[in-house]
Amino acid sequence: MNVQTVFCIDALKSEMLVHKTVIVIDVFRASSSIVTAFSRGAASIIPAETVAEARQFGKAGYLIGGERYGKHLEGFHFGNAPSDFSSSRIKGRDIVLTTTNGTRALVKASRASDVLIGCFLNAKACADKAKALHHDILLLCAGTRGEFALEDGIAAGCILHHLKEEDPTLPCDDEGLALLHAYRSINGQLSDLLSLGRSGQRLKARGRQGDIYDCIQINRYSIVPTWHQDRFVP
Numbered sequence: 001m002n003v004q005t006v007f008c009i010d011a012l013k014s015e016m017l018v019h020k021t022v023i024v025i026d027v028f029r030a031s032s033s034i035v036t037a038f039s040r041g042a043a044s045i046i047p048a049e050t051v052a053e054a055r056q057f058g059k060a061g062y063l064i065g066g067e068r069y070g071k072h073l074e075g076f077h078f079g080n081a082p083s084d085f086s087s088s089r090i091k092g093r094d095i096v097l098t099t100t101n102g103t104r105a106l107v108k109a110s111r112a113s114d115v116l117i118g119c120f121l122n123a124k125a126c127a128d129k130a131k132a133l134h135h136d137i138l139l140l141c142a143g144t145r146g147e148f149a150l151e152d153g154i155a156a157g158c159i160l161h162h163l164k165e166e167d168p169t170l171p172c173d174d175e176g177l178a179l180l181h182a183y184r185s186i187n188g189q190l191s192d193l194l195s196l197g198r199s200g201q202r203l204k205a206r207g208r209q210g211d212i213y214d215c216i217q218i219n220r221y222s223i224v225p226t227w228h229q230d231r232f233v234p
């Protein structure tokens with residue numbers, strides 16, 4: 001088994017998905033919102049690439065959530081913040097989500113053997129599940145608007161840290177090694193560091209500091225969303 005790292009969606013080539021377990025990481029905020037939604041009882045989450053596609057699902061009775069460039073979408077039940085997904089609104093429900101970067105990465109990754117959703121909130125559980133599948137692992141950082149995103153990279157380092165816990169010799173690429181060592185050297189400064197990144201600054205400018213806090217709680221949940229047929233299930 002080995003671990004490869006991709007820094008943003010546009011760098012992903014379809015041949016990289018063959019015989020791989022792909023972990024899609026979009027810390028701010030799609031991966032964190034999906035993990036939170038499942039921890040609060042959502043039945044399934046269907047990623048939609050376009051707003052129009054999500055609206056069609058809405059007409060068919062699904063709950064729909066998402067954003068574009070951080071902005072609310074007219075007629076949608078939720079945005080893309082973990083706090084939008086309260087148990088009372090989503091327990092037992094199927095949700096369709098469309099976001100600027102994250103759902104694009106999920107749709108692109110869905111051709112892999114196994115697709116998991118990972119972030120700080122479920123880093124250890126995600127690493128354990130990926131190891132149990134016994135395939136090579138691809139850490140897919142969604143990034144933001146075609147570029148590397150600091151929070152996705154540091155979360156990849158966190159997942160890699162857990163992957164290497166039992167076997168420090170597990171091979172990984174240089175990108176992974178850099179992120180692993182970046183994560184291990186943070187020493188309690190996660191919030192300060194991630195607030196400096198592009199996406200963190202954007203969230204702060206929109207008054208969404210609470211979302212940063214909600215997304216950086218390490219190992220808060222043990223749920224690992226997994227692709228099954230045409231959707232993610234807990």
Ligand SMILES: O=C(O)[C@H](CS(=O)(=O)O)OP(=O)(O)O
Pocket residue numbers: 026028029030031067068069070080099100101102103142143144145199202
């Ligand atoms: O909802 C988010 O925070 C982002 C929007 S933006 O690219 O940062 O404007 O979407 P996501 O798909 O979760 O990265």
